[in-house]
Amino acid sequence: MIFHSIEYIAFFALVLAVYWQLPRAAQNLFIVAASYVFYGWEHPWFLIPLAVSTVVDFSCGLAMERFPTRRRLFLIVSIAVSVALLGTFKYYAFALENVNALLSVGHIPPLRDMWRLALPVGLSFYTFQSIGYIVDVYRGKVRAERDFIEYALYVSFFPQLVAGPIERAGHMLPQYRTPRTFDPGAWRDALTLMLWGFFKKLVIADQTAIVANKVFSLSEPSFPVLWAGVFAFAIQIYADFSGYTDIARASARLLGIELMENFRQPYLASSPSDFWRRWHISLSTWLRDFIYIPLGGSRCGTVRNSFNLLATFTLSGLWHGASWNYVLWGIYWGLLILAERFFSWLRFGKGLPLAVRIGFTFLLTCAGWLLFRERSLPQLIRDLNQSPFTAPGTQWQVGIYLSVLCLFYAAPIVVQMVIDGRERSWPAAAKLNRTRLFVAQTALASLLLAGIVIGRSVVASDFIYFQF
Amino acid sequence: MRPRRETLRLLLFCAIVIAAAAVVVRPFAAKNESFDVARFARIQQRQPDFVFVGDSLLGYSVDQPTLESELHGRKAELLWHGGAASAAWYLYLKNFVAGAGVHPRRVFMFIHDDVLTDPQFRTTGKYAQSLQRLARGDEPLVRQLTEENRERRWWLARLIFALFPADKNRAHYQQKIDGWVRRAVAIHRRAARQLEREANDVFDLPNVRPDQPIVTTEERKPFDVAVERSFLPHILEIAHAGGYPISFVRPKKRPGPYANFDDTAAMQAYYGALRKYVEARGCDLVDLTHDPAITADMFSDAVHIGPWATRAFTKHLVEQLGERLR
Numbered sequence: 001m002i003f004h005s006i007e008y009i010a011f012f013a014l015v016l017a018v019y020w021q022l023p024r025a026a027q028n029l030f031i032v033a034a035s036y037v038f039y040g041w042e043h044p045w046f047l048i049p050l051a052v053s054t055v056v057d058f059s060c061g062l063a064m065e066r067f068p069t070r071r072r073l074f075l076i077v078s079i080a081v082s083v084a085l086l087g088t089f090k091y092y093a094f095a096l097e098n099v100n101a102l103l104s105v106g107h108i109p110p111l112r113d114m115w116r117l118a119l120p121v122g123l124s125f126y127t128f129q130s131i132g133y134i135v136d137v138y139r140g141k142v143r144a145e146r147d148f149i150e151y152a153l154y155v156s157f158f159p160q161l162v163a164g165p166i167e168r169a170g171h172m173l174p175q176y177r178t179p180r181t182f183d184p185g186a187w188r189d190a191l192t193l194m195l196w197g198f199f200k201k202l203v204i205a206d207q208t209a210i211v212a213n214k215v216f217s218l219s220e221p222s223f224p225v226l227w228a229g230v231f232a233f234a235i236q237i238y239a240d241f242s243g244y245t246d247i248a249r250a251s252a253r254l255l256g257i258e259l260m261e262n263f264r265q266p267y268l269a270s271s272p273s274d275f276w277r278r279w280h281i282s283l284s285t286w287l288r289d290f291i292y293i294p295l296g297g298s299r300c301g302t303v304r305n306s307f308n309l310l311a312t313f314t315l316s317g318l319w320h321g322a323s324w325n326y327v328l329w330g331i332y333w334g335l336l337i338l339a340e341r342f343f344s345w346l347r348f349g350k351g352l353p354l355a356v357r358i359g360f361t362f363l364l365t366c367a368g369w370l371l372f373r374e375r376s377l378p379q380l381i382r383d384l385n386q387s388p389f390t391a392p393g394t395q396w397q398v399g400i401y402l403s404v405l406c407l408f409y410a411a412p413i414v415v416q417m418v419i420d421g422r423e424r425s426w427p428a429a430a431k432l433n434r435t436r437l438f439v440a441q442t443a444l445a446s447l448l449l450a451g452i453v454i455g456r457s458v459v460a461s462d463f464i465y466f467q468f
Numbered sequence: 469m470r471p472r473r474e475t476l477r478l479l480l481f482c483a484i485v486i487a488a489a490a491v492v493v494r495p496f497a498a499k500n501e502s503f504d505v506a507r508f509a510r511i512q513q514r515q516p517d518f519v520f521v522g523d524s525l526l527g528y529s530v531d532q533p534t535l536e537s538e539l540h541g542r543k544a545e546l547l548w549h550g551g552a553a554s555a556a557w558y559l560y561l562k563n564f565v566a567g568a569g570v571h572p573r574r575v576f577m578f579i580h581d582d583v584l585t586d587p588q589f590r591t592t593g594k595y596a597q598s599l600q601r602l603a604r605g606d607e608p609l610v611r612q613l614t615e616e617n618r619e620r621r622w623w624l625a626r627l628i629f630a631l632f633p634a635d636k637n638r639a640h641y642q643q644k645i646d647g648w649v650r651r652a653v654a655i656h657r658r659a660a661r662q663l664e665r666e667a668n669d670v671f672d673l674p675n676v677r678p679d680q681p682i683v684t685t686e687e688r689k690p691f692d693v694a695v696e697r698s699f700l701p702h703i704l705e706i707a708h709a710g711g712y713p714i715s716f717v718r719p720k721k722r723p724g725p726y727a728n729f730d731d732t733a734a735m736q737a738y739y740g741a742l743r744k745y746v747e748a749r750g751c752d753l754v755d756l757t758h759d760p761a762i763t764a765d766m767f768s769d770a771v772h773i774g775p776w777a778t779r780a781f782t783k784h785l786v787e788q789l790g791e792r793l794r
Contacts, residue, residue: 191482217676218675218677225670398670401649401653401667402667404649447489449485449486450493455638458593
């Protein structure tokens with residue numbers, strides 16, 4: 001079931017209506033059942049890997065505390081199962097393709113394709129969340145969950161099941177244990193946030209997706225048209241993913257659960273490392289805590305530290321998809337952050353105005369999005385070979401037109417960035433009295449709803465991060 | 469007491485948001501179009517001998533004065549609008565031919581791809597308004613065949629569409645936004661039109677990668693499956709009742725990727741089955757897709773004949789239709 005469907009609106013309304021009538025113990029069981037309905041709506045077999053992951057990690061967590069001397073064994077079993085699930089569904093075809101490509105070089109007959117299964121949506125998200133839990137139990141950061149329903153809810157909580165945020169056990173499990181109270185004020189905030197999320201997805205992301213998809217379907221786009229497409233994709237992916245997160249956070253809030261923030265104005269980042277503190281925060285902090293730091297982090301020599309960084313970002317790329325362009329994208333970011341870190345003595349850009357640094361970081365981010373969006377490597381090489389000097393004037397005009405069109409649709413995000421920036425220094429909302437706040441919130445929500453109805457793209461598309 | 473007040477505030481919030489949004493979107497709603505009385509009166513008065521039904525492939529290709537001069541005094545009427553598809557063709561035949569008491573010797577229907585058996589094709593947004601101009605009030609068959617969209621059948625979806633009717637008009641406003649941006653970039657109107665043409669050229673099918681779904685995917689229902697839930701049986705029924713045959717004309721596209729669609733195995737099978745189906749019912753199919761006399765230089769784009777070639781095309785068409793125009 002997808003958020004922007006009539007089915008979801010009806011499903012969620014029904015869930016809310018029943019949920020708030022139930023006692024706390026029954027609430028959790030009910031949400032687990034609802035989550036399984038949500039996840040198995042289109043493909044019921046998607047529930048099998050979800051259930052396997054839940055049962056195995058719950059059991060391993062308990063076993064770790066029951067048999068402390070064998071903690072490492074249960075950790076390995078649990079992680080192995082998660083990795084096996086990812087390998088089976090996500091990386092098998094990619095690995096086979098590459099092995100066969102290597103075999104063909106030596107004129108060796110290719111390996112047979114044993115199976116080809118569809119990738120269950122959200123697999124990468126909930127397996128990482130499960131691994132996070134088991135490692136935290138192993139490290140003694142959280143106690144193993146004894147209530148199976150609460151653990152099942154931690155893995156399958158439907159608002160964040162298919163595209164995150166990748167939550168931590170320490171943040172979610174205590175919330176599932178405590179009674180939730182119906183807070184009408186929080187509901188107003190949540191409904192406004194949900195409308196904003198839908199607006200970002202259905203208006204901004206889907207409108208800019210039309211431009212991006214058209215450009216990335218061309219065999220030889222000229223330099224200005226190509227980069228207009230990259231710009232469109234930069235807006236699309238942010239509006240799409242942060243829109244999803246807003247809807248997820250709002251849905252959870254309506255159920256009395258708070259999810260973590262996943263984006264903090266990433267296109268206002270002033271350096272590559274700053275970008276990763278603002279973009280997909282739940283993944284970047286997960287990679288930091290469970291990959292980068294265990295590898296040694298920055299408390300080691302320069303060479304080892306560089307390796308740790310590159311390995312972490314390469315894995316981040318591979319997490320996004322089983323394709324070389326994602327690996328390249330990860331390496332690209334790893335190299336950028338390495339460059340930023342190890343050439344800091346040059347104080348590159350430090351003396352420049354903030355706006356210039358933000359602009360430069362945005363350009364670097366866009367270059368990264370080209371690697372991310374362009375799946376075919378030969379096509380990527382053709383794209384990178386396009387020169388700005390050979391493109392005729394008419395192509396520049398088309399490129400500018402496409403960019404301005406995308407900017408038009410992205411204008412509400414720009415406004416939000418400005419407001420958000422001001423609120424951090426001047427908490428405007430806090431200064432409004434209750435009545436004025438109510439009026440402002442109602443006006444905003446009404447405009448968002450009207451905007452969705454009028455501006456919703458004629459061509460609807462799935463959330464980009466569903467494929468990961 | 470206080471929580472109750474907060475709950476009331478929340479309910480008030482929801483009610484105001486829905487009502488205010490409904491008011492804001494109301495001016496953007498698609499206006500209901502009324503039946504095209506002028507066109508109806510014209511055809512009723514002219515009582516043409518031949519009626520041509522189609523979309524822009526007909527309207528841009530056939531020059532009516534040339535056609536009538538080639539017919540030596542017999543009258544022909546073209547019933548078309550840009551983007552017309554099978555729902556519109558059915559309504560033209562039902563309300564402007566049969567409904568106007570016209571008894572043509574033959575009707576020619578210009579078709580392409582599998583549009584004839586795709587009843588939902590081009591029936592929403594601005595196309596829905598075009599259909600309103602052809603409809604005599606409620607058209608139950610059109611409603612039944614075009615609203616088979618799962619979402620629209622749901623009561624919740626119907627409620628949402630009723631509250632926010634602007635949803636039907638989105639494509640229109642998005643085209644306007646496109647136009648504003650083009651004008652802002654191109655500064656004046658003429659340059660904006662030029663820019664539109666250039667943008668269309670950039671994204672024209674020959675520039676698209678061969679692996680793109682638009683070029684290679686053939687998610688088309690086989691003819692035998694599609695025909696059951698289409699307007700075709702009803703179109704043939706009207707013709708049968710009126711006592712005239714229909715010649716379905718499949719025009720040629722400019723040689724290139726668009727035309728390559730016509731040569732796919734699925735398309736050939738589709739048109740083979742269509743030919744059998746209509747011939748069994750006293751009608752026929754005229755396939756121009758491999759006509760060597762229609763050359764690439766006659767086209768203004770991938771599918772339309774340019775204004776410079778319409779007279780030549782019309783004369784050639786009359787030759788090809790031959791006996792059917794006697």
